[in-house]
Amino acid sequence: EEAILEILTAALDRGWTNLKLYFMVGLPGETMDDVHSIIGLVTKIRHLGQKFRLQISTSTFIPKPHTPCQWLAQETEEQLLPKYDILKQGLRRERVRFSWSDPKISQIEAALSRGDRRLGKVIYHAWQLGCKFDAWSEHFNYQRWLDSFKQYELDPSFYANRERDLDEILPWDHIDVGVTPEFLKREYHNLWQEKETPDCHHGKCNGCGLQRWQPICQDKYKMREAFPP
Numbered sequence: 001e002e003a004i005l006e007i008l009t010a011a012l013d014r015g016w017t018n019l020k021l022y023f024m025v026g027l028p029g030e031t032m033d034d035v036h037s038i039i040g041l042v043t044k045i046r047h048l049g050q051k052f053r054l055q056i057s058t059s060t061f062i063p064k065p066h067t068p069c070q071w072l073a074q075e076t077e078e079q080l081l082p083k084y085d086i087l088k089q090g091l092r093r094e095r096v097r098f099s100w101s102d103p104k105i106s107q108i109e110a111a112l113s114r115g116d117r118r119l120g121k122v123i124y125h126a127w128q129l130g131c132k133f134d135a136w137s138e139h140f141n142y143q144r145w146l147d148s149f150k151q152y153e154l155d156p157s158f159y160a161n162r163e164r165d166l167d168e169i170l171p172w173d174h175i176d177v178g179v180t181p182e183f184l185k186r187e188y189h190n191l192w193q194e195k196e197t198p199d200c201h202h203g204k205c206n207g208c209g210l211q212r213w214q215p216i217c218q219d220k221y222k223m224r225e226a227f228p229p
């Protein structure tokens with residue numbers, strides 16, 4: 001928070017008059033206090049001066065494949081809406097513009113991100129029903145997507161809002177992106193223990209798996225093997 005305020009102060013001193021900040025809602029372990037702290041930070045930023053406008057954009061966390069969050073459930077609309085209500089209420093301030101992502105769009109996005117091959121038919125059917133330019137909220141039609149999932153006896157919440165067991169076989173497990181599932185599982189546990197993994201650009205190799213492909217990593221990895229953490 002201090003670093004953000006320091007950077008924004010420097011930007012304002014240099015004459016910037018429009019500031020835009022992005023926040024993510026629905027992160028693992030997030031509490032209502034965390035949501036309130038967004039309002040607290042924005043309030044502090046507003047007090048940095050009078051001559052600038054603030055744009056606050058929030059988006060919903062989407063647990064993506066090939067990340068340590070790939071096993072997590074996305075928060076449901078029922079969990080997300082009270083958070084967005086708090087933000088809408090708390091950020092209705094002079095010189096502040098607030099935008100947020102519709103949890104329904106985020107759910108479909110999460111379902112498509114983590115879907116299996118059955119979703120090919122769902123997407124095709126949704127397109128036939130007229131789903132196009134869905135990233136533009138005025139074109140997004142949730143019911144059409146639900147109908148398309150239903151057509152194939154599927155449900156977006158199965159893909160988006162379901163926590164996976166760490167042993168579950170995932171639709172993308174056969175794709176090797178370099179980072180190993182073992183590393184992702186280690187990071188998954190670190191996430192819950194709030195243990196930070198140091199940036200390997202500036203420190204030791206974390207053994208993410210890329211040492212199998214990247215010559216530049218191999219020397220660092222050898223050091224790791226010689227001096228394990």
Ligand code: SF4
Pocket residue numbers: 200201204205206207208209210211214216217220221
């Ligand atoms: S140095 Fe290479 S192998 Fe080691 S953690 Fe970084 S990217 Fe992964």
